[in-house]
Amino acid sequence: MNRKEDYCIPFTGLSNGKHNFEFDISNTFFEQLDYSEVQAGTLKVDVLLEKQTTMLVVTLTIKGFVSLVCDRCGENFNTPLDASQQLIYKLNNAEFVDEDEIVYLSSSDSEVKLKHKIYEFIMLSVPAKRVHPDDEKGKSTCNKEALKLLKKYAVKEKENKQQTDPRWDVLKNIINN
Numbered sequence: 001m002n003r004k005e006d007y008c009i010p011f012t013g014l015s016n017g018k019h020n021f022e023f024d025i026s027n028t029f030f031e032q033l034d035y036s037e038v039q040a041g042t043l044k045v046d047v048l049l050e051k052q053t054t055m056l057v058v059t060l061t062i063k064g065f066v067s068l069v070c071d072r073c074g075e076n077f078n079t080p081l082d083a084s085q086q087l088i089y090k091l092n093n094a095e096f097v098d099e100d101e102i103v104y105l106s107s108s109d110s111e112v113k114l115k116h117k118i119y120e121f122i123m124l125s126v127p128a129k130r131v132h133p134d135d136e137k138g139k140s141t142c143n144k145e146a147l148k149l150l151k152k153y154a155v156k157e158k159e160n161k162q163q164t165d166p167r168w169d170v171l172k173n174i175i176n177n
Contacts, residue, residue, distance in 0.1 A: 007115040014051050021047040025064065025118070033119060038126065041066035043081065045118055056089040056105075056112060060121055068130045073146035077132045083125035087117060 009021055025043035030036045043064030050057040062085075065078045088102045089112055105112075132141040140147065 006113070007118060008111045008113050009047065009049060010111040011049065011051060011056060012110040014049070016051050016053065019049045019051065021049065023047065023114075023118070025062075025122075029119075036119070038066045038068065038122065040076075041081075041122075043122065045114075047114070049112070054091050056091070058087040058089065058112065058114070060085050060087070060114070060118065062118070062121060062125065066122065066126065068126065070130060070132050070142060072131045072140075072150070073142040075132075075143050075146070077141075079127065079130070079133075081122065081125045083121055085121045085124075 007023055023045040025041060025045060027040045030038050030041060041064060043062055043066070046061040046063075048059040048061075050059075060083075062081060062083045065080055067076050067078055069075070070077055086101075090102055090104050091107070091109075092104050135141050
């Protein structure tokens with residue numbers, strides 16, 4: 001089993017202190033996840049694992065590019081990612097439910113599995129509004145034909161005005177008074 005492909009770090013043989021690891025993320029990482037919104041990307045993940053007696057402090061630094069679908073024109077574009085996140089793994093024999101910042105490991109665990117945590121941090125770093133960036137002049141770099149079609153079929157403000165029900169108008173007057 002290849003630990004580098006599984007994004008796992010065995011910690012049982014490590015001495016206390018800081019240890020560096022590195023993972024490369026490519027398109028196959030996203031293809032392995034059926035539910036991934038991102039289908040392509042080239043990223044580098046630097047992992048700093050600080051092993052202590054009762055816990056592991058893991059700092060993930062993710063840099064690179066992912067390919068997204070533009071919300072405006074529907075074409076793919078690359079967007080840069082640069083994110084850093086810290087996780088805490090507590091070594092404990094008792095059963096605990098994982099929290100947002102703390103993951104509990106049992107005494108039988110011998111490795112930290114990072115694949116899904118890396119994916120979560122990538123998705124949290126992706127912008128909510130996914131559109132092509134503007135050029136140096138402030139103009140959109142979206143597909144020109146798609147923008148023309150959007151403009152052509154956009155609902156005009158005048159066409160959108162409908163007659164309101166007079167009963168609602170009376171209620172609006174009550175709110176305004």
